[in-house]
Amino acid sequence: MRKIIPIFFLIPIFALSQSTSFDFHTPENVKKFADHLFCEGDYLRAIEQYELINQNLDNDTIEFKVMLGYSELGLYSKSNELIESCNYESVFYPDCYLLSLKNELILEKHEFEYPSIPSFDSSQWKSFGRLFAISMLYSDEPVVSKEEFFLIFEKDEQSAVSLLYDYRFEPPYKSPALAGILSAIIPGSGKMYAGEWGDGITALVVTSLFAFLAYDNFHADHTTRAWIFTGLGAFFYAGNIYGSVASAQIFNARIDFEFNNGLELFLKQQNYFLPQYDFCE
């Protein structure tokens, strides 16, 4: 009897644990799971689940979340392909539109050419204005003054925006020609001008050393050695002038890289598009 009672209780537990009476794969349950994944930041799997049910549930929230998920994953062109499926009547359409502009800005890196604008509320207008202002950073000349440019941004964003504005319109480029001329006058000074202090000092020391050795050997009538040192010194001298020009060019390439990278990072970090929809509450 003592054995029968535990067995009597255990059998139903095993039977129920494998029960198929609960269907995990209904669209509603898949959506719940996908919502959970989305809130956990697992966008790839969330999109996979949303795409399973999107045929069964005509849901504009899902469409927007898939679009947002792709954008968060860095698949901007894939995200922008979905703007077509966004319903113009949907409450999410302005957000889809803003997101597509953001994606386009990251992808294409060019100024917006007065896009056709859907009906925005005040916060969406603000987001659009900021995106539009950021797109101006890709124009060749500043469209508005720096002070006007700042007005649309929050105070905590202004230092980053100021840096980006300066890097774009007043970039601290170094002149390759000047770097070459400086190194021709004082070996290594062109490198120092391009920010390469260690290389500049090394170039100065090496060139001076060979110049001294050449001079000293000519002075002591060791002509062969003197000419060898002269040749080596001349190559180090000319190589340094060449290298100074190259260093200034690399410095300028770094400025461009920092601008593009900084702007992309700024766009990714500023989430202007979901202030009123907290999907994960």
Next chain:
Amino acid sequence: MISLKSLLSILILLSSTMHCQTEILKWRKADFSYEKQIHSSKRDYSFDSENAGEFLTKSLTNAYWFIISDVDGDNCPFRPTCSAFLLQSAKETNIFQASLMFFDRFTRDMNIAKGHDHYPRVSAGYYYDPPQNYTLNQGRIKYLPTAFIVDDE
């Protein structure tokens, strides 16, 4: 008389002791090499040159590799190494420009404070410094930040 229970226990114990030392290889001293691998075996000594400048740099480089570098070991902190840099520069530009690029590289190599926050690195830890950045063609410069790790050499 031994009971069936004891017999089974003895059999299990015996079989476990029989098997524990059968894999002799497992207990043998491992042949592990602590030698630092150098890239000399990968070096291409062929004189496959398209012009006199390339042929001259290839001859100089081959001589340097054979007489000095292969004996001295893999000491250049850069990738491509300074000799490979000269060869690639001669391929990309001309003998004169390649010489200037080489002397500039050599000066940078002599800088004792190089690299700490300057060059990206290849996965093996060497400084990555390709000749494409020094051809004076702004469009060919591919700037990589210091923290960047380049996958292949």
